[in-house]
Amino acid sequence: MGTESGHHEAGVLYDNPLVERYASREMAERWGPLRKYRTWRRLWLWLAEAQAELGLRADDGVTPRIRPEQLAALREHLDDVDLERAAAYEQRFRHDVMAHIHTFQDAAPQAGDILHLGATSCYVTDNADLILMRESLEQVCRQLAAVIAALADFAQRWKETPTLGFTHFQPAQLTTVGKRACLWLYDLLLDLQELERRQEELPFRGAKGTTGTQASFLTLFQGDHEKVRQLDRLVAAKAGFSRVVPVCGQTYSRKIDTQVLEALGGLGQSLHKWGTDLRLLAHRQEIEEPFEAEQVGSSAMAYKRNPMRAERLCSLARFLMNLPAMASQTAAVQWLERTLDDSAIRRLYLPQAFLAADACLRLALHLARRLIVQPQVIARNVQKQLPYMITESLMMAAVQGGANRQQVHEVVRQHSLAVAERIKAGQGNSRELLERLRQEPVFQRLDWERWGNLGAEAFIGRAPQQVDEFLAEHVHPRLQRYRDRPPPEAELRV
Structure with a gap:
């Protein structure tokens, strides 16, 4: 069914789900072959331009080595990459960079003798990867800033709504819906x-030569060390980089990849934690995902409303979190000035790390802008546990009245456990706890009429103020730089 050349025939061959289903087209195109090879061509042009600007001469020491018409020819063919021709060359040479040198030369034959002059393959491969990583990091930061902005709005809206706080996933002191969102926000801000x-x-790796010594460029510039130093900086500037690695072998240190992937993996940790919290809250029906009119929760159980977006977020984040280990192992096993066992695996984990981060952030932004809070459900859940929540404040009031803190704690502990057992047996409710404590001598001095009339809002501490302070002092200042940098569209394909 179809032809042997059908590598792009829809539905026939495996397609990476990050591209097919989850990531943005912008990120997928950035790490696609056409963008990579066009970047290689620009790197070859920048090298030739820099060499010409620094006065590179022919062997006679007088004639310009690079002519203006040669540079013009390279500029004319920066984007018309013939992928089929390059693939044929690579089949012959078993070398992707040489294949594209020949392909570029075929397009601009008059410039063939200045292509890749003094360079090694890693001049284009490594520098291109760094360019793509820098652009991808900028996109990821824009997307993450948009998620933070959406969650900041959410936190502000719900900063005063009491909700059960949980430690060990057991009811603890009250917090607010907005304060809990600030916990998610702080991780994402970090x-x-x-x-x-x-x-x-x-x-930028720059123009460092075959083993990083710049020997080839020193020969081209007839021993002029300063011009070789200038060449390195000039090529970097043309690529938009202000920093150049101070030393390298054939490749830049693969530790740089590790550091970038660890930062992306850290993002995966935060998003996985948030996604897990949303799944737990969906189980309690307190905060839910949007559920579209024709959305199906289960093929069998028609009544199901599953948190599928948060589940997908956790799934993709888990993938992202595990990629840094491969980069770490690669950095650890690079022999001397370089070994090629980094090549194939970097083709996998560099693009996929950014595609996965992009996919996670698209999901996160979709969720952050559409979360559905159920205040009545939250209030009912609070009321069921409120007597327990009050006990710490009761203890502090009793201690202020002269009671022994440890004695008070033991009284509360015993009655709390006894009431909990009765509730489990269907013989009581949580209000019984307050009635029991009211009879205890250590609590006799308390104004029980006042305590009995306090609502949940009296037990949320400084949660609303903490939200205001955190947003004003930390979140909004950080978001200022992204006011004019909107993220890509966050609509989901599936």
Whole structure:
């Protein structure tokens, strides 16, 4: 059914789900072959331009080595990459860079003798990867900032709504819906700071030669060390980089890849935690995902409303979290100036790390803008546990009245456990706890009429104020730089 050349025939061959289902077209195209090879061509042009600007001469020391018409020919063919021709060359040479040198030369034959002059393959492969990583980090930061902005709005809206706090997934002191959102926000804010740092500090490999000694360029510039130093900086500037690795072998240190992937993996940790919390809250019916008119929760159980977006977020985040280990292992086993066992695996984990981060953030933004809070459900759940929630405040009031803290704690513990057992047996409710404590001598001095009339809002501490302070002092200042940098569209395909 079909032809042997049908590598792009829809539905026939395996397609990476990150591209097919989850990630944005913008990120998928950035890491696609056409973008990569067009970037290679720009790197060859920038190298030739820099060599010409620094006065590279022919062997006679007088004639310009690179002519203006040669540079013009390269500029004319930066984007018309013939992928089929390059694939044929690679089949012959078993070398992707040589294949594209020949393909570029075929398009601009008058410039063939200045292509890749003094360079090694990693001049184009490594520098291109760094360019793509920098652009991808910028997109990821924009997307993450949009998620943070949406969650900040959510936190502000629900900052005063009491809800059960949980430790060990057991009811603890009250918090508010908005304060809990700030816990998610803080993790994501830490991720944004780290990702921004990685983007800002990402260096360029530059023009370093075969083993990083710049020997070939020193020969071309007839022993002029300063011009070789300038060449390195000039090529980097043309690529938009202010930093160049100070030393390298044939490749830049693969530790740089590890640092970038660890930052992306850290984002995966935060999003997985948030997705898990949303799944737990969906089980309690307190906060839910949007559920579309024709959405199906289960092929068998028609009544189901599953948190499928949060589940997918956790699934993709788990994949993202595990990629840094491969980058770490690659960095650890690079022999001396380089070994090629980094090549194939980097073709997998570099693009997929950014595609997975992009996919996670698309899901996260979709969720953050559409979460459905059920205040009545939350209030009912609070009321069921409110007598337990009040006990710590009761203890503090009793201690202020002269009672022994440990004695008070033991009284509360015994009655709390006894009431809980009665509730489990269907013989009482949580209000019984307050009635029991009211009879205890250590609580006799309390104004029980006042305590009995307090609502849940009296036991949320400084949660609303903490939300305001956190957003004003930490979140909004960080988001200022993204006011004019909107994220890609967050609509989901599936």
